[in-house]
Amino acid sequence: MSGSGSRVRSIDPATLPKHFDPAEAAARWGEAWEKAGVYAWDPQGTREETFVIDTPPPTASGSLHMGHIFSYVHTDIIARQRRMLGLNVFYPLGWDDNGLPTERRVQDYFHVRCDPTVPYDPDLQVEPATAKIRKGRARLVSRENFIALCDQVTVMDEEAFRDLWRRAALSVDWSLEYATIDDHCRRLAQLSFLDLFAKGHVYNTYAPTMWDVDFQTAVAQAEVEDRDLPGAYHRIEFGVEDSERSFTIATTRPELLAACVGVTAHPEDERYRDIFGKRAVTPLFRVPVPVFPSEMADPEKGTGILMVCTFGDATDVIWWREEGLELRQLVGKNGRLAEVTFGEEGFESLDPEAANRFYAEISGKTVKQAQKRMVELLGDPDGSATGNGAPLRADPEAIQHPVKFYERGERPLEYVPTRQWFVRLLDKKQELLAKGAEVKWHPPFMHARYADWTEKLSLDWCVSRQRYFGVAIPVWYPLDGDGNPDHERPILADAASLPIDPMSTPAPGYEESQRDKPGGFTGEADIFDTWFTSSLTPQIGSHWTLDPDRHARLFPTDMRPQAHEIIRTWAFYTIAKAMLHEDAIPWKHAVVSGWILDPDRKKMSKSLGNVETPLPWIEKYGADACRYWSGSARVGVDTAFDEKVLKIGKRLVTKIFNAGKFVLAQEAETHPVSAELDRAFVAELRALVERATAAFDEFQFAQALQETETFFWTRFTDTFLELAKGRARGDAADAAAQGSAVAALRLGLSVLLRLFAPTMPAITEEVWSWAFADETGEPSIHRAPWPSAADFDGIAGPDEAASLERAVAAWTAINKAKADAEVSSGREVESLTLAASADTLAGLAPVLSDVLAAARVHGHTLREDPTLEADAFRVEDAHFVERS
């Protein structure tokens, strides 16, 4: 165990810059990492040695904020730690660019609207819209041109995101980049549809569906949100056919009176029992409608009796279906009241002439306009069905009530009967719940969000959208002799032909010339819900059905990072897809990040105007400091944005830089760790590694960081380093003692750098490169082995576990004496007396010289004082050297 004359010294501090420049280092290392392929996934790795991340594909809508940094850095920290564990990390990044967010951004950016009836213009050039252009009417462009503009904008937006990810030092493997609109993803999504069709999990049907009148598309349950809006109960008197009887219903949607197809009340409601089975007569339109009892009617609400319309709400749809009521659809796809004629089939009236006169007043109006006019009309006694005067029996009673909106929409959803494709899920709730329970959620309570949503699911998944920028549904329909499509017998695309667009490719067995001709075919114009594609991200990465070998290596994935507000969409649909396709779970762990809140604890979002854009912060504090901020927030916990944390991160980076500089500048003979103080430090270090590793195993990166950071400051730089400093510099004559100190300091630095590396990749790589890269043969710390027992091989434990603690206590006591005397803690001490219990003094002996050196004490006396508690020290009779 001799140094045999070999010496260590790695750097001359004079050659290093005084301060660390994070921006310069980040740029330099970013380039080096990419060049060296540090983050490359090895396609030959087995499933066991591979760690697969199902990265969320961001919507590159052009708005970047700290929330993006926050959650993606969480994932990156895990990725880097798993890579250091020796795992073959599969860490792709995709872009979820299809769907409405992109369409909306394109509409705004160019001030255009898609109109499928406009012919394609191959030479179309559109400049970004100016404020002046936006004042005019939007330019109408063809479907093909619109899609091309979407492609153009997504490429541009993705560049901004890609730059941010690089600046944040995300260790993604860019060779695995994909976009949900690219050929591979379109192919996968269409293959998914074919598989679901073959297994009987999809169907198309004509039914009332939630419809956004602005975007003019169907939407799924998961995309619907309630908003509290002011409304009003309108009390309207109805008559009863062949009777003097009348009753008053209460409704918030008087504009749908002409769509009334029934009246209902609770079966036990004494007030209305006599008219069940009779026909009520609506005012104004004089339409007879059945009165029926229903358990769903609440006697406490309104007047206890209500009109059923096609369609005012979800309950109307149920009544309509269960009671087999007429369909009188008034609200059209554009949100305006359709033109109808009373007296014709489906719109029977006891007085068609009056009905049509009244209806003419609201026909073609928007729902809102129609309501206003309707209230006026209801004030007209001529409209009464009973002869009791104006049908509106009271002033409207203002209420506040929840109204369903498409989450991105501006006007309430309407139920409009349309033909849509659905994935059948309602009959599989139990299986979906079982699959959700198989996934390990972090934090565990996030599982409740999934289970809650799944249990309360009330509609199958509507996957068709009447939009343009997205993945086409790969079907056609044969046309009969009259040109009517047969939706019951869709023609499916051949799997080998995917991806295809049925609007530009003819159906198999047909010629393009037969498109939309009687006896020919028609293409499905709808596209898929964007979640239909993004729910396949695990399979997109694994090349499901296309490359079985790769699929076996990558599916199911290990980790799905995501935000909690999209558990009901992305997480739910991904679980559903994996189950329907392969009866599998898509990932073993779902790691759910919290939100970034502004200092007022409001969610940071574009619509609230409280977003912090990340680039200025990266420039001010450096990527490592921003990552430190992200990495200090625990999984699943909402976190307020706080600049103070960035400052702390930057301070830590500086401290690592300086500590590294000091440790690696020490020159000594090579010796093993042998001194008591050093062994005590190494024992603590070993325990730290165990705690940090255990935390990472459970995806608790914040805990690992906090443990490491606390240890770094309080056990390493502020204490051990200070206590061992003198010996390391060679103040003691003993070369072995000096070598031990240097070896322990270097081991401490090496281990701490590696523990910090996942969170702060640039500074740790920088310091690593000064010495350890060559020594270990690991050119990048990000491929270096994660600290483990192997790092401490051959180092004996301390004689007493508390040696370091005791040394610190004695040193602190001397420092306090200096503080009390208002002298610098660096002041030399001529002499002092150190009092402590006999046992404590005995325990201090092996580390005493380090304490005295650190405190710069020249002469000392030890005094036994049995009144002092264990490991308590008192400094007496201190005489300080006068400053020269």
Place this chain on the structure above:
RNA sequence: AGGCACGUAGCUCAGUGGCUAGAGCGCCGCCUUGACACGGCGGAGGUCGGCGGUUCAAUCCCGCCCGUGCCUACCA
């Protein structure tokens, strides 16, 4: 209205059935020290949201309440 989470120092957050409840920032005092003034040392500051209960012992477990946030439900 149900469910979930949260409520700890001025601020941002850790933490645990048991010594005297912690960190950083901020504040006060001292120290230009030899890796680091982008630093060091010392200090003040808390009825751990409230009320009950279980326990030898509760900030932690249980119940109720108050407050905050989120998810879900609620269009007559």
